[in-house]
Amino acid sequence: MAEFLAQLVNGLAIGAVYAVVALGFVLVFGVAKVVNFAQGSQVMLGAYLVWVASGWGLPLPLAFLVAVAGSVLLAVLIELICVEWLGESAEIAPLLSTLAIAFIIDQTVRLVWSANPQRFPNPFAGANLRIGPLYVGLTDIIIIATAVVFVALLTVLLKATWVGRSVRAAAQDPVAAQQMGVRTGPAKVTVFALSGVLGALGGVLVGMYFQQIDPTMGLPFGLKGFAAAMVGGVVSMAGAVLGGLLIGVAESLAGGYIGSEYRDLVAFVMLLLVLVLRPQGLLGSRALTGLGGSRGAGAIPTTSPLADASGFPVTVMGTRRIPVWWVALGTVLLGVLATTVAGSYWSGVLAQGAIFATAALGLMVLTGMTGYVSVGHGALMGIGAYWTARVVTALDLPFELVLLSVVLVSLVAGVLFAYPVLGLSGHTIALATLALGQIGYLLFLNLIEVTRGPMGIGGIAPPRFALLGGATDFSVAWMTGVCFVVLLLGLGLVAAVTRGQVSVNLRAIREDRLAAEAFGVHVRPYLTIAFALSSVLAGLAGMMFAYQQSYVSPDSFLILVSFLLLTMILAGGIVSPAGAVVGAFVLVALPELLREQTELREILYGVVLILIIRFMPSGITSLGRRRASSGDQGPDGKAAAAEPAATEPVPGGARQ
């Protein structure tokens, strides 16, 4: 019993931290309708700023104030870039740009203060309080108390002050709030600033809890904050707190009673359960449109994350502009160059390009065609890679059988991956896939019997072709050649998709899921097909990754990989096979020019992504073409469509 209570208090302490992160996320999402993926990085940076200020000899409360100042500045900067500067683009833009900023922050911190963990000052470390038979860490109590005080202050601020009222008005109905004289712009800055305060607070609490900080801790804490917010129901502050505490306690109990390796998985498994069983979250309401899930009789908002802020679908170009066979021809030429003329270094780089091009094609099939943004494709790639590593090292299968088995395994993985995501819409899709990606990574790391954990699996022999009489070769050119052949196979699959009804149906779902359903498109199976095909391409890429590196480890399938793939297809123009391939080769080759500084590479990806979103929303392959955003349409398009929508009856006002 005492053990259980101790675990409970410990869980509440870390849960309070998650609740703080989740609150920052919910506030920003509620008012600015932006999923701020940088929230976790703000926490990490907050912790570092406290650490730095403590290093100047400041006591912890003063150091915290320094961190608040820095974190608020950063949050406002994020608002300026992701909301003000990119606000007119599709909703996917702020989503990806905050992700890009998260990577930029993480890598900058790593550059400045090194990747090594730092000791965080905690004056209460080791002190225990005795309550009856129970010993409780003083740190835990202080964390819980601090979080309670801040949540109370935040509640007072939002409920009892004019700043708070205007922020809440802006969250509930920005247009009406504007009509009543609320300036929604400052409201957005306010919530970002508040999220900065909460970020710094989260940072100091996390630091006190673990007494150690490092530059990679932002992502896991951000993810758990999102998980907490979604478990609670995204648009509700009480839900965020409840979700945070639930996850904290569940984690602590799982760590104490099941095994510490399952500790991190708990949050995401809880999230998946909630998404499947109650997608609106524990305290959320299906009627709320915060995530586009309204079920009224009137206008039903588009479910596509490729829609712009007003809910009008941003038209992405069709898939036919650059024929797939041109891309195939280019691939063959590049493959010939890579296996003959190129030296072994560049041959290897081009092989990597071909691998990532295959995976990017997979993501294009999903995100480009259906509008479902996946930030978890790294996990699908990892499944293909680990499967290959196991069957090649253990069974020494020929390439043909490996290929076939990877296709089958990836199909299954894709269907499983799709299942929790299908019923979701808008930003929740990105969050759910992010959680799936992280689950994948944690499984690779912790299923030691299968994956050998952090050690990874090495000694993977190069492909051996049974049909060619067991032909195999250890040369770089051979491997590069196979990578290009697999890319061609991938292009063949994409050609089959884009040629037929599958592509039309998937794009119809992307443009208007409800209308597609009403005209006979069987939406859920079709989305599952898209996920499965996408997973096959990612799995094939993973297979070649395992062969080419002859070694796989969990670190190859971090969320970063998923992010990189998204950057590639966005650089190429989301819906274009040519774009995915060109984007992949460019983004693999570009950082080779900076190969001395690997940290700069990820910063470069982030900056490239933001610039592309701002200046080339249809990608590099659309250079010189007219921008196809809804803003250009004039009276024929958006205006005409918006007018009758205004008179649309909304029975019951259930959605207000």
Place this chain on the structure above:
Amino acid sequence: MIRVERLRKAYGGVTACADLTVSIEPGTSTAVIGPNGAGKSTLVQLLSGVVRPDAGEVYLAERRITGLGPAHRSALGLTRTFQTSRVFPGLTVLESVMVGAYHGVRYEDRPFGTVGTLGDAAASLLGLPAWRRRRDEARERALAEMGRFGDRLVPRQDDYAYTLSYANRRRVEIARALAARPKVLVLDEPTAGMNPTETEELARLLADVRAERPELTTVFVEHKMNVVRRLSQRVLVMDEGALIADDTPQQALSDPRVIEAYLGASAVAKAGTEMPSGERRQPDRGPDQGGPDAAGA
């Protein structure tokens, strides 16, 4: 052909559909009218399966379809259009219409079901002859339905739908619905936002379709009373979720309860005493131009 029994749907405290029981005969054309908030659109959503009822049943050709989703109902031959046109903006005009046409063809071949959907997708991916035949047939149907609108749609078949004018979007939507070759066609305000010429053109086209396919059952929500008179054999008048009149167009539009629902009790008094056949209170003008519904048309 289509029948609802004690159908009920409430949004919060507002009853959008109050124990509605209606049976619609095959091959007829029925108009649903009523003031704003009467529950007309909710009825369309309930018929097409976009919204599930709180209670009651929906039958299509004596088959209970209450629990089925929109795609399944479309496979059984019930197709609808939307009040605000929902074309697929990022698909070309031909592709948009083909979505309706293709599924029409496909569900004539095989019943609705996950296995059939997967099989169809596989046929498309592999380029099998069965798929080619469906595609060609669908293309033919799509072009034929687009051809009904003269040179409005056919020359624009390769344009993205978002480039179309408002009236053309509506035409695309109607072509897409007709191309599915439905048994029951539910139109939610087909002429909304159209000017008188365009309205007249569309009314003539729908009349032609009815003449050409006498077996087609049509249910449409409409505010323009000239269109109602012209296209319907029967008018259902709804108010506050309930049916207040069910009659021929002539009878229904002069029913005092209907005028009251549209214009208020005093109007009935006036219509009854001062201007029994006065030109201001002619029902076909009243709701259309002066009634509370003018804003919704």
